[in-house]
Amino acid sequence: MTWTEGVITRRPVVEKVKVSTPVLPYGAWRSARAHGDWTDVRVVGERASLARDVDTRVAAILEPRLLPCEDEVGRRVTLRHLSLARVTLASHPHRVYFVVPAPGGPPHVAVWPSEKRARLIGAVALAALVALVVVWRLLA
Template sequence: MLPRCGQCGAPDAACRGRGRIQCTTCQATGSRSCPGCDGDGTVQHRRCTGTGRTVTWTEGVITRTPSTGEVKLPAYGVPYLARQQVRERGTWTPTDLTDNDPLRDHLTKAFGPSLKTLLLPYDQEIARHAAARYIRLARVVVAEHPQRVYFVFPASGGPHVLVLPSQKRTWQITAIVLGALVLLALIARLVP
């Protein structure tokens, strides 16, 4: 959608008399013939006070397609399976961010520096706005079950608990599988 003059609707102008394209009514001056006296200036009335010209300060609204980008995720120890489950089943909390607003505490640690940089306006920009979403994820290790890691996150039906093997248990399973494969390879070599 092209920006339009707020006064006469000329496309690609966003006028106020200083548009990129001269608007056909005001010729980029910002004033136009008084509609009350048709620009004659013969009738002294309040609108143009007898000058025949009137200045109407209107505000042009420029719309454009927003550019979207992703913020890099921090390199925390959240396994891929847990991230995938949270992405699909989690209830995310939306938040709106601007360059003037202070970041919320839970966004500051991991994303603060990169978000603040992205929210700074460029030259000739008035402000920036970003819509983000976040979710709180709890990683729980219970002493009675050290081979399991529990991930708890909010879902539509209440808190959702995802149980995954711990990193130590994953290495143990990997070692057992590799050992079994080596044993099978040795047996296959010995048997003609």
């Protein structure tokens, strides 16, 4: 009698790919992640279905990553996407509104300062810091 025992371990390789452009501010991205009605696209098997299920720009970015690897048994691609609106109003020039469609309810709106306002806030903070250092040096 011969007893044979072994363990077969397969470690899946998971690669996260971010394709979105333009870059969202962190607060708007967090809001979209939390409140957005994301659409999942799953591609199993042949790569030909990728081209018909996703945008051509996204498919072109993913194609090189979908080449078969050595000893590969199968592959699954899971994508999720969210369409949202970036809105600026003439009456509020220093704000940018990101409108995120919410699942089964009214859209969620995230308000973020415009790039010009963010630079102004940074400049004011830097000026306050410089003034604080100057006053501290004069008193020391």
